[in-house]
Amino acid sequence: MRAVLTIVTLSARHQLAERGAIVSRAAFYALILFVFSRLWGAVLEDVHELPVRMDQLIWYLAITEWIVLSVPTLHAEIEDEVRRGDLVYRLARPMAYPIARLAEAFGALLVRMALLAVPGFGVAWLLTERLPTEPMFMLWLLPLGLCAGSLILLMMFAIGFTSLWLHDCRPLWWIWQKCAFVLGGMLLPLSLYPPWLQEVAAWTPFAALFHGPGGIALGVDSTGALWALIRLLAWLAVATLVLTWAYRRSVRHIEIGGG
Amino acid sequence: MVMTMSTAIHIENLTKTFDVRQRAPGLRGALRGLWSSSRQTITAVDRLDLRVEAGERVAVLGPNGAGKSTAIKMLAGILHPTRGHARVDGLVPWEDRRRLASRIGTVFGQRSQLWYHLPAADTFELLGRIYDVPRAEFRRRRDLLVEIFGIGTHLQKPVRQLSLGQRMRCEIVASLLHAPSLVFLDEPTIGLDVSAKATIRDVVRRDSLAEGRTVLLTSHDTGDVEQVCDRVIVIHRGRVLLDEPIDALRTRYLHRKLITLRTTERKLELRLPGVRTLSHSPHRTELEVDLSVTAVDAVVIAALDQTRLHDLTIADPPMDEVIQAIYERAEREAPT
Numbered sequence: 001m002r003a004v005l006t007i008v009t010l011s012a013r014h015q016l017a018e019r020g021a022i023v024s025r026a027a028f029y030a031l032i033l034f035v036f037s038r039l040w041g042a043v044l045e046d047v048h049e050l051p052v053r054m055d056q057l058i059w060y061l062a063i064t065e066w067i068v069l070s071v072p073t074l075h076a077e078i079e080d081e082v083r084r085g086d087l088v089y090r091l092a093r094p095m096a097y098p099i100a101r102l103a104e105a106f107g108a109l110l111v112r113m114a115l116l117a118v119p120g121f122g123v124a125w126l127l128t129e130r131l132p133t134e135p136m137f138m139l140w141l142l143p144l145g146l147c148a149g150s151l152i153l154l155m156m157f158a159i160g161f162t163s164l165w166l167h168d169c170r171p172l173w174w175i176w177q178k179c180a181f182v183l184g185g186m187l188l189p190l191s192l193y194p195p196w197l198q199e200v201a202a203w204t205p206f207a208a209l210f211h212g213p214g215g216i217a218l219g220v221d222s223t224g225a226l227w228a229l230i231r232l233l234a235w236l237a238v239a240t241l242v243l244t245w246a247y248r249r250s251v252r253h254i255e256i257g258g259g
Numbered sequence: 260m261v262m263t264m265s266t267a268i269h270i271e272n273l274t275k276t277f278d279v280r281q282r283a284p285g286l287r288g289a290l291r292g293l294w295s296s297s298r299q300t301i302t303a304v305d306r307l308d309l310r311v312e313a314g315e316r317v318a319v320l321g322p323n324g325a326g327k328s329t330a331i332k333m334l335a336g337i338l339h340p341t342r343g344h345a346r347v348d349g350l351v352p353w354e355d356r357r358r359l360a361s362r363i364g365t366v367f368g369q370r371s372q373l374w375y376h377l378p379a380a381d382t383f384e385l386l387g388r389i390y391d392v393p394r395a396e397f398r399r400r401r402d403l404l405v406e407i408f409g410i411g412t413h414l415q416k417p418v419r420q421l422s423l424g425q426r427m428r429c430e431i432v433a434s435l436l437h438a439p440s441l442v443f444l445d446e447p448t449i450g451l452d453v454s455a456k457a458t459i460r461d462v463v464r465r466d467s468l469a470e471g472r473t474v475l476l477t478s479h480d481t482g483d484v485e486q487v488c489d490r491v492i493v494i495h496r497g498r499v500l501l502d503e504p505i506d507a508l509r510t511r512y513l514h515r516k517l518i519t520l521r522t523t524e525r526k527l528e529l530r531l532p533g534v535r536t537l538s539h540s541p542h543r544t545e546l547e548v549d550l551s552v553t554a555v556d557a558v559v560i561a562a563l564d565q566t567r568l569h570d571l572t573i574a575d576p577p578m579d580e581v582i583q584a585i586y587e588r589a590e591r592e593a594p595t
Contacts, residue, residue: 003388010374010381017376017417086370092335094360095389255339255353258277258332 003095004103011107015072022112026119029069033123036061052189052218055128059217062124064186064210067145069120070112071152074105078160079169087164088254098247102153109149132217140225144213147232151209154239161250184210189218205235266346267441267473268311268334273343275304275329275497303329305497307343313440316467316474318488318505322586326497327477331443334475335363348440361390364434368446371426372433373418379429380414383436390437397436404432407469408462424455431463441473448483460486481578493582495589508581514551517574518558520544524566531561542569547576 015022040057044050052060078101081087090097125131131138159176163169180186184206190198201207212228220228281299282292304326311317321327332338334347336356345352348362373382387397405411408428413421421429427447434442444463448456464487467474476487484491484505491508493501501508520527520543527544529536533552537545548558555573562568 003385003391006385006388010377010385013381014374014376084370088332088337089335089365089367089370092337092356092360092363092365093389094357094391100389255337258329258338 004099007100007103008107008110011104012111015108015111022115025069025112026116029065029116029120030123032065033058033062033120033127037127051191055130056132056217056219057188058128059124059132060189060214061186062120063141063145063214063217064184066113066116066120067148067210067213068152068180068186070109070116070145071149071156072105072108072112074101074153074156075160075169075173077101077105078157079163082160082163083167088258091251091254098157098243102157105153105156106150109146109153113145113149133219137222137225138216140216140222140229141213143229144216144225144232147229147236148209148213151205151232151236151239154236154243155205158239158243158246161247164250164253179204180206180210183207185214186210189214191218205239208232208235265313266310267313267315268309268345268347268475270307270309270330270334270345271343273304273307273309273330273333273345274302274341275326275333275338276341277301277303302497304333304340307494307497307499309492309499309502311473311475313473314467314471315490316464316476316488317490317492318476318478318484319492319494320477320484320582321494321500325494327494328445329497330494331445331475331477335359335365335443361437362440364437364439364442366427366431366434366442366444366447368427368449371418371430373426373429375419376417378415379410379418379421379433382418382429382433386433386436392437400436400438401432404435404466407466408432409458422455424451424458427451427455427459428462431459435466435472438470439472441475442467444474444476444478444483444487446478446480447476448478448480456480456482457486463487481582485578493585493589495586500589501585514549515576516548516550516555517572517576518546518548518555519570519572519574520546520562520568521570522562522566522568527562527565529558529561529565531558534558 037054037058040054044054044057078087081090087097090100093100155176156173159169159172162172166172183201183204185193185201190201190207190211193201201211208228208231212231215224215228277300278298279301280292281297282288307326307330319327319330329338333340334345334352336347336352336354336359339353347359350359350362352359372386373379374385383401387394387401392400405414408431410425410428410432413425413429418426418429431444431447447463448459451459460483463474466472467487474487476483478484488505490504491501492499517537522542522544525541526539529544529546531553533549535547535549537547539545546558548555559568559571
């Protein structure tokens with residue numbers, strides 16, 4: 001466990017040294033919020049019967065983008081390791097590869113979440129001139145954001161590992177992004193979707209990933225926030241089980257066929 | 260499999276085959292390959308037998324694709340063999356990979372385990388935790404290795420600020436922190452300048468002698484082989500082609516010596532069978548002597564007939580030529 005904590009700490013410090021990457025992400029984040037606030041402003045001028053307010057939409061977007069932009073590109077890093085042949089050598093360590101890799105990515109996630117919250121939520125506050133809810137209630141974003149980020153990391157790990165067979169995991173990543181965009185409600189809250197699509201989305205982990213934490217901006221109460229957290233934890237458990245099974249099979253593939 | 264207490268590696272009949280997908284050439288082949296492809300079995304390692312005693316420094320050489328990396332991956336437990344047996348430090352690598360990982364160290368010249376933006380000391384700390392080295396023992400080993408490898412002044416600098424040579428010394432220290440009894444070195448001096456190469460070779464050899472550590476080195480730089488190892492194993496097409504002490508290798512495979520003479524006469528003209536002049540400059544002549552035709556003393560006597568000698572150097576041919584000769588001979592003798 002100490003080794004895992006050391007990896008998380010080192011990775012966090014390593015991430016802090018990559019100032020350029022953090023600054024560019026923060027700038028992109030602020031730009032997205034500004035562009036979408038203008039877009040939503042134009043839409044809401046014509047559509048008056050939406051059940052959400054403009055400021056809620058901006059905060060919703062700030063939260064969902066905060067989660068997705070905080071996650072390091074683990075799938076690409078793993079694909080790179082597979083291509084360069086580094087993966088097989090990392091297996092010859094006493095620590096299990098997924099634990100080491102995920103701990104490393106989690107360290108980066110922690111730093112990015114902390115650093116991106118400042119410009120992201122700052123811009124959202126400037127655009128809306130208010131917080132989406134009580135300041136104390138916003139603390140729900142901590143467990144929700146961390147669980148959502150961790151679940152994305154597990155999914156990214158699985159996608160990155162498919163490069164062992166597919167050699168290029170970008171098509172899968174592209175599909176993941178589209179699913180996250182549509183079924184997660186990254187562009188607009190799922191509550192604005194047609195009922196049938198809301199039901200479909202609710203059965204996928206994407207709704208839990210983005211719409212769950214985003215609910216904080218839409219006025220959910222503490223029961224709603226707790227349910228969002230429980231849903232995320234359940235998906236984390238499922239993803240961990242699936243990943244463990246898939247990883248064992250993958251390692252067998254490497255042991256027989258090479259990396 | 261008989262393995263004594265002092266045997267570090269024992270391999271018997273180790274074989275690894277891969278099923279490789281074959282695609283027909285050209286656009287038609289590429290299109291057909293989308294739904295169907297034939298498979299071909301490639302033998303990467305073919306009935307390999309090998310024994311390395313503890314504390315030995317052994318170079319494993321071979322041209323690209325000879326099967327060196329596959330063999331080392333099996334010895335590290337990463338790859339399972341198709342057939343055969345192996346024991347590394349008493350363990351079957353593919354059955355006890357985790358336990359074995361604590362007993363072996365790996366250095367790959369083209370791969371880094373150091374965190375790029377952080378000081379090497381941080382990576383050392385992490386590796387101490389990963390390998391579960393008791394704290395006092397970790398600090399003692401780290402300080403000792405830092406001293407041996409002369410990296411004390413670089414320890415707190417971010418790795419990105421280190422030169423390649425400093426970085427490689429840190430890499431080697433990182434791989435030795437858990438006191439492995441066996442270390443795999445893969446191209447440890449690749450890309451380094453002459454001075455850095457000499458340092459790395461020297462410290463690796465000294466560390467091995469001091470700690471009784473077994474070294475298995477793969478390198479295309481014959482300087483590494485000559486200055487670190489005492490024994491050479493040449494692998495070709497997955498099989499051991501040659502397994503000999505380095506000194507014996509030269510005399511057996513190249514019956515030649517290089518003789519450099521500094522003379523009082525401006526020019527030396529030697530007409531002896533098996534003697535070839537390689538280069539000529541005023542008062543200096545470099546000769547290549549085929550020892551199976553003419554002995555060294557005959558060359559010296561013939562030279563003394565013509566001139567006085569200021570200096571005389573007798574050297575073995577470069578290791579590169581020895582290895583090249585072995586590969587070429589293997590290619591000629593290999594069944595087609």
